[in-house]
Amino acid sequence: GEKISEAKLAEELHISRTPIREAIRMLESEGFVSIIPRRGTIVSEFSxxxxxxxxxxxxxxxxxxxxxxxxxxxxxxxxxxxxxxxxxxxxxxxxxxxxxxxxxxxxxxxxxxxxxxxxxxxxxxxxxxxxxxxxxxxxxxxxxxxxxxxxxxxxxxxxxxxxxxxxxxxxxxxxxxxxxxxxxxxxxxxxxxxx
Incomplete structure (x- = not known):
């Protein structure tokens, strides 16, 4: 469960946060990450x-x-x-x-x-x-x-x-x-x- 920072990714990739958010939503729909209110985006555990x-x-x-x-x-x-x-x-x-x-x-x-x-x-x-x-x-x-x-x-x-x-x-x-x-x-x- 590593935390993902939208701001940090946007800065590292030199893009706005909007495409980062869209990518994170896609990853969430595919089960790769979980978006937890007030905690942020966490890489999903996988058993x-x-x-x-x-x-x-x-x-x-x-x-x-x-x-x-x-x-x-x-x-x-x-x-x-x-x-x-x-x-x-x-x-x-x-x-x-x-x-x-x-x-x-x-x-x-x-x-x-x-x-x-x-x-x-x-x-x-x-x-x-x-x-x-x-x-x-x-x-x-x-x-x-x-x-x-x-x-x-x-x-x-x-x-x-x-x-x-x-x-x-x-x-x-x-x-x-x-x-x-x-x-x-x-x-x-x-x-x-x-x-």
Missing amino acids: LEDLYEYFQIKACLEAFAAASVVDILSERDLAKLKRLNEEEMSAVKAGDFSHYLRIHDDFHQTFLVRTGNRKLALVLQQLGFHIRRLEKIFNDHPEIFIACSETHGDLIAAFESRDSQRVRDIVERNILHIAENIRQYEDGIAGNDAT
Whole structure:
């Protein structure tokens, strides 16, 4: 809960306070900050439970999106997915998890943009912003990256066979598996705090 000063931001950015206020209202509507009367603007606390819930939402939406593009992915799209999956595996082997996350995002964007649904893309992008707030968890657990990369190979095979139900199942299972790993991480922290 760090406090945000409109005046300080306006001074640092050399702009008036009006665009700062508008940006803060937008951040509040997206859950990144809280505006508390007579206290000001505070960066919202973010728990592992919040992250778990975001992953549950992401699983539903992304599984729907992936299944909806099964019949329209081109050979070029499939080739790009294969290339990105190979790059993911290389990043994991090199221990470069920030690079892995960029490639992972590109992998998912490759099929998400094919939906043509801008509202869905926007909602998933906003979920991604929230998920990135606890990126350190992922860096501490490389097994999550390895499992995702392996699952992406299965997903590509399902896309190639044009099996929308299998695609839906793989995407949903993969994302929920990540969410469950996060829940176990949270349980581990709670267990450590109790000792």
